[in-house]
Amino acid sequence: MSRTDEVVDGVRRMITGGELGPGDRLPVEKDLAERLGVSRGSLREGVRALTVLGVLDTRQGDGTYVTSLDPARLMSSLQFVVDLHGDTSARPFHAVRRVLETEAAGLAAHRITPEALEQARTVLDQAARTLAQQPVDHPAFIEADTEFHRIVADQGGNPVITALVEAIAGRTARERLWRGLHEEGAEARTQRDHEAVWRALAAGDAEAARVRMAAHLLDVEETLPLVPADAPDAAE
Template structure:
């Protein structure tokens, strides 16, 4: 194991054991390096690496702290990698969405409060009659993000959110080129919302699967 990897592993173990909790400040560099049996250079490289993936927060003049370790922070690094996708991988992202979004939608049917369901209805109502493709896609993103948040699982919500970017262009393509895409999207959103409001997770799951699979099927034919 490389020295930097060993240093990363030792800091990770301190966090996992509870010795360092979210928000805690790390000991002084000299003290921590001596305690862990590391060189100061190896420790610095480990701190830089862990800061890049939002495990540590280096505050100039104040010290180095463990972040909140919230899922949305830790998954930002994945979002960065996802942004460099190629067009021919969009189908793979859609396949992952087809696995995750129906599960999140089924969970939302169980966990969303009445106020959150009402807000989902408002998102649908915000879409004007005869919307542009841009308006439809923006509304679509809001709709699915609200459902993912309503699943009650922050990790699942963050994963779905990180997958939204690569599939946005496919949604726009479909809206521009597929006849009836705007009406179909609106109808499926209403069906998903109705199933969530009725507290019927399996119907909600089924409609979400149909919804995401429709974009995927269209893209396969187009490509």
């Protein structure tokens, strides 16, 4: 184990052992280095690594603190991992997304608040207006699409699932844009699928919500082999 790894492991043990919690300030550099048995240079390297991972937050002139340890923050680096795999391995990530969002939809059917249900309705109405315009604003439709999925995942009540969905779903935007531009009726099908999911959520029918979400994402997933490597990015 390298000295940097020793720092990472030492801080991890301090957190999991309850000595440090979210928002707590780490001991001063000299004291912490002595406690972990590493040089101050190695300590800094370890702190930098933990900062990248979202575990620590270094504030200039104030010290280093444990973050909120929110799953969304800790898993944000997963988006980088997804991007590194490039276009050739997109389908496995989509399959994971389908599994996660299918379960999230089922959970949300029993937990979704009236406010969130109304918010989802507003997003769907916005998407419908976008489709009715000519020419269709495809990036705007994708934005509404993403927001609908975010609401459903969030209402599932499992922050880990929500964080994973957030990390993986962003990777699908390029494919969804390509579908909207080149596959006739794709966005209309997406809208119908979202409406069906919404109705299941409104009825509190968990099984229907799972089935509708799974069918929707499987339709998206099956389009992936058709998307060329030079397809435009949704942000363009």
